[in-house]
Amino acid sequence: MRITVRVANRGSDSFAAVLPRCLEGWDVAVEGVGSTGYLKAGNDGLGTFQQRIDALSHGDEFQLVILPGGSNDQNVENAGPAEAVGSTVQTLRAHFPSARLLMLGPVSISTNSNANKRYVDQVLREYAAEQRIEFISPLAETWFPTSSQPEWVNIELGHPNTAGYDHMAQKPAEDLREIIVTA
Template sequence: MDYIAIIGDGFSVGSKGSGGDPDAWPSLIRPLLQRQGHVIQANTSAASTYGYIPRGPEGRKFHDIAPRVVGKNTDVVVLFGASRDKTMLPDGARLASLVSLTMQRVQHIAPDARLLVIGPAVMGPQPPDDVMQVRDIVREQALAYGATFVDPLAEGWFTSQELANDKGRPNPAGQILLAEKIAPLIAEQLAGAPAPPS
């Protein structure tokens, strides 16, 4: 059994607005990983109001969520998102410190876990400049902590609006695309994870 922790924003929720929805990518990756020989248990916390900085009264910071889903036995931690964290700009130093705090907390809880940082992601072929700035800050911090950083903006994951729902988040086809892209990334992290104690 491989243990995965997923913390995400609105791109990680399905039709019910939860990261645990059966049509959201955190659920859809299970059969894809099983085909590659990985039986996973995934603890997920995601919502459209989550980010390295919370949004609104229902918002939560990623670093506050981490202790809920990450444990000492976690093999891979996935952090996905941050597009709404552009509201912190132009205070990039403050954002960088909150991103750093998140990764520090994850490493404190699960020092042997691999850290996969994805995002931010937005719909459309032309990401706004402020989202690109957020991307640069998150990437810099991820690399500083030895994480694997994946850039949906540069890779053009969501250049087609056909993958968006009416709230500007991935529709069912978009969630399938995310699962197909993220499952191999998690498998790569698991392949490099330390073997469990005998």
């Protein structure tokens, strides 16, 4: 199975870098840059999710495309996320018409996620339900219980540490196995 993962950066210490190791036997292509969102351009200046997808030349070769959380949109004005999600998904479907789509909600490094992050999760959850797209909510699944912060989180940076990224990648890998088997 060939998957494209659109999340985090290509560094060795990121969710996208770790996920392929958790999906043994899957052919995984990683395409993503840190800080990219539905409304927010990534660190490399190459644009939002939709702009980055428009620039791809992969064609229709993937069986599954994973579109990540929108955590980077949590501080953007609440006007527009639903429209940006819709146009991003339309662009993905145009580039990869036969691929299944999996959307991930935003990740919080504690059980106390902020209202903006919960709002983004709600927008994504509702859109996915309306469009019959598989959706995983790290907030609802409590991927990072507050009690695990010392083990999985670099508090100074406000991001997962190496063990946290490993944990983060294992969670959707478990869900993916179930989704693919039951589909």
